[in-house]
Amino acid sequence: MAMSKSSNTYGRTSWEDSEFPILCPTCLGENPYVRMMKEKFGSECKICVRPFTTFRWCPGARMRFKKTEICQTCAKLKNVCQTCLLDLEYGLPIQVRDQALSIKDNIAKSDVNKEYFIQNAEKHLSATDSGVPGIGGSSSGKAHPPSDLLTKLARTTPYYRRNLPHICSFWVKGECKRGEECPYRHEKPTDPDDPLADQNIKDRYYGTNDPVADKLMRRAATLPRLDAPEDKSITTLYVGNIGEKMLEKELRDHFYQYGEIRSISIVSRQQCAFVTFANRMSAELAAEGAFNKLVIQNRRLVIRWGKSQGKQNVPGTSSVEGGAARFDPVPGLPRALPHPEELEHNFFNLPSTQNSYPSQFANPYSSGAPPPPNPNPNQMTSTASDSIGQPGIHYPSQDPTRLGAINKTRQT
Structure with a gap:
């Protein structure tokens, strides 16, 4: 038997x-x-x-x-x-x-x-x-x-x-009298219709009909992607969540495999770094290989593309000519300083030619005659400014009398 x-x-x-x-x-x-x-x-x-x-x-x-x-x-x-x-x-x-x-x-x-x-x-x-x-x-x-x-x-x-206690069945019924001393959780149980409420240990081991696995696979299908910017001049990657003890050597040891690195800048206060590659192809390979999967010092690092450092339109500007933005005047503030060539007197010792002044800004003292003294220092005698309808110079330091430019006749 x-x-x-x-x-x-x-x-x-x-x-x-x-x-x-x-x-x-x-x-x-x-x-x-x-x-x-x-x-x-x-x-x-x-x-x-x-x-x-x-x-x-x-x-x-x-x-x-x-x-x-x-x-x-x-x-x-x-x-x-x-x-x-x-x-x-x-x-x-x-x-x-x-x-x-x-x-x-x-x-x-x-x-x-x-x-x-x-x-x-x-x-x-x-x-x-x-x-x-x-x-x-x-x-x-x-x-x-x-x-x-x-x-x-x-x-x-x-x-x-995952190690939290189970839900207290007496609390669900409204009959738990232990209060805070109850070793079980006082929370609302999972909906019975939720697939996660029906888990089987054999299904998990053999990898079949696992509701947790189905949830993770659906999450993987909706993971964000890091698209490369249209500006081909951008070769910098932003690396966030580096912590306070991250060294440049650790970042360089990981990113050098994608191509030549031009520079690495670490901003300890913001806990981020900027990795600049020598060419765009290396930067794209690094972004694809490190996005959402780079872990250094047990920290998952955040990878983003850097912003363009080229020309950017500044709000409040009227036009951009020659790469310089011209801002609209702000009410209540003095006007901007005029160009030195537009002034009546050459206080900046700029070299001038006979035809350097336009007709509306003709220098009346180009023949060599000294300018007449100004008896009142606060009175502006800018003929060129008055001719074009602009106010005089606003700063006393631009007054020739304050700078000792009054012509004194040399006595013989």
């Missing part, structure tokens, strides 16, 4: 005995002195249905207790966390990772084939002590090069909100 599967002597040698679980930073928690309760062969794996060593711990204050759900063999086959079943490298569902990396999963799902597959996988794991790329046509995410889509969707820091 065949022995039952639940017998203590059947397959006991294949049970898993481990000293520490395989966890992601989010499930492990932010407490560096976390204490775990270990139970040898405490539960069966949700995938291969074999007893394994379970761990239970609290990841932090005001968090719920967590425990391992699958064995380490199944976790290594998919390179996932034993608790949340998310990829250890990107923190994303297996379905998203497999679609981005074009991984075909051929792991057996029936009971008999699954047990045979797990036995062969354990032999391979004991020999290599690493992931299992290529067993039965399956491969983990570590055996493939990184993907741009995964880099954009991945979180760069742990997401501890």
